[in-house]
Amino acid sequence: MQGNKIRNMDEFAALCGISRPTVSKYFHDPASVRPKTRARIEQALADYDYTPNIFAMNQNRKLTKNVGIVVPYLADPFFAEIARNLEQRCIDAGYRPSLHSSHGKPELENDILDSLRSLKPAGVLLAPLGRVSDPGVIEKFCADVPTVLFDSYLPDAGLAFVGSDNPQFSRLMVDYLCRTGEPPCFFEMKHPTNPNANRRRQSYIQAMTALGHEPQIFQAEGKGWDFEEIGRREGGRALAEGAFRTNTVLCSNDRLAIGFLSACYESKIRVGIEADCDIRVAGHDDHPFSRFTCPSLTTVAQDYEEISRRSVELLFAAIEGDKTEGTAGGTRQDYFLEGSLIMRKSA
Amino acid sequence: MQGNKIRNMDEFAALCGISRPTVSKYFHDPASVRPKTRARIEQALADYDYTPNIFAMNQNRKLTKNVGIVVPYLADPFFAEIARNLEQRCIDAGYRPSLHSSHGKPELENDILDSLRSLKPAGVLLAPLGRVSDPGVIEKFCADVPTVLFDSYLPDAGLAFVGSDNPQFSRLMVDYLCRTGEPPCFFEMKHPTNPNANRRRQSYIQAMTALGHEPQIFQAEGKGWDFEEIGRREGGRALAEGAFRTNTVLCSNDRLAIGFLSACYESKIRVGIEADCDIRVAGHDDHPFSRFTCPSLTTVAQDYEEISRRSVELLFAAIEGDKTEGTAGGTRQDYFLEGSLIMRKSA
């Protein structure tokens, strides 16, 4: 590790006594140069520590190793966890992930997609904002860049979609709740950003009707991504108004449920399945913190691992398939993964 | 928006009837070209929608507008929130943030710093992993790139440090707890990754001694970033062993406290300040979820806003100061922000 700073590949190649393109080839695939050459490069590499400039590399490359990951809101632990998982998988597959959060803002989502274009990514993993996304922009982007959508379903865009079978989620939970106690009321946001929420509501209604119960929905006012706060405030209001006809509340997602649990606690309403409890509460998603609520939250688990595993798998298959098949496209695949019931103490 | 794709600035400039460097100058500062020229460019911009390639832009620029943000673990809502805040501030200041998480791994932290070099960032906002960071690598990086460190203190590196006055945090909480009930026992991880934890322990001891109480510390086994899980498991163990001499527990951070609250609930130990409660629990940080725990968590709030505000302010001052002052350096500034007591229901 001598102090001499190496500015570029030319200088480094000179130090090796080899031409630059050969060194370039080495970095592309170390096994592609003669062992003797390789040894000299690796010796120099140990002596002078040099790293090729990644962005200059990608500038003129046919296929880069860049992968863009875009989530709607990174401060939501669900997306933070998914993003972490996706990033790791990309790294393991030899790609360079770059993470972006739309922070709930459509303009920012558009900006991110714009700047991703300059990155010339091999592919993009995109969880759209949902209702507020600009469909035109996203479709156009997907037409230009191999993109796998996840979490938030958008028709006719991208190579594939990977998400949850939301109707199955709600059906599963409604069945369970009805089987073990009073039928649930549904607690959700009036204007959910995520389209999953709508499917959950619809299938709640269906499942209830199928079981011969009358659906009852309480819609919380509020905008943005502060779901816990909305759940707490509006949940408290609903409780004060006696808005729930039964002693069971099914929340549209776990973050709302966490807020609602907090409201119950403040109203001294005991939550749980034990004899002395007043109300049962359940959620959707199996949020990372749901096992630590008091009581622990009964929910339907999204399969984080499987969502991320399959998303990257589909993307890489498409990227690497492109080499042989050309830009075939046309055969978009949608995967709706089943959730599993996580029975804890709250319902 | 005609369908013609514009590939580069040359083509776009030709469409405007202007030379490329002039267009380049326009993108650098629209006001720097003649109004007539500007109008023509903006007309063409509206007609053909073209965006300069960001990475090619930065390739040969003296000062880029890139800012790297590095946090140790993005799935921790504290860092997610800080990161969100920092990103927004950078955008507002006209910079291009790129977010990176070390995911708790020192190798990844090093890799991130490496790839940030190629980004030629104007500056970097870095929250090191802490104990497991490679100090040599970080110091070397800070010597090459203007860097403001935050959250995790590291001596002799970077332009500045912005973090919390941890001794003040613990002192504040110990004083409060002692004033309002039994003196607290301290609950922490045996091998904390974050150096803040050590300062909190030390000042807990000091504060207790100063008040004439004997400090008592329970150290949880466990590695990694699953603090809630560790808090729940080890907290449950401590409770079962009757390890706490008093009815008050001060947790080293809120995530640990959240896990501990969960353990209390499972052990049917009532937490809070009301008459029928068995134990008081407090934390440090004012984690985003702390207000939604049951009971809501009494804690010392880190000033998220101020940490991020001051971090970016210092960084941009240094970046923009460089133009005139040269790389003066030498005058590293450390800011240790005071926390404020957040009195909720748990203690």
Next chain:
DNA sequence: GCTGAAACTTTCCGCGCGTAAAATTTATTT
């Protein structure tokens, strides 16, 4: 030891844009 293919290396040009210096236009002054 020689031929010829395979492997490797070198030459050369291009990616999309920044930027200094030169050439041109525009504004100001007398």
Next chain:
DNA sequence: AAATAAATTTTACGCGCGGAAAGTTTCAGC
């Protein structure tokens, strides 16, 4: 209106690297 100063635009080259084509070496087979 001419001369000078100021602002703007153009010319020309470079950033750090990828990749095709041309040149050179290596090694098996005879």
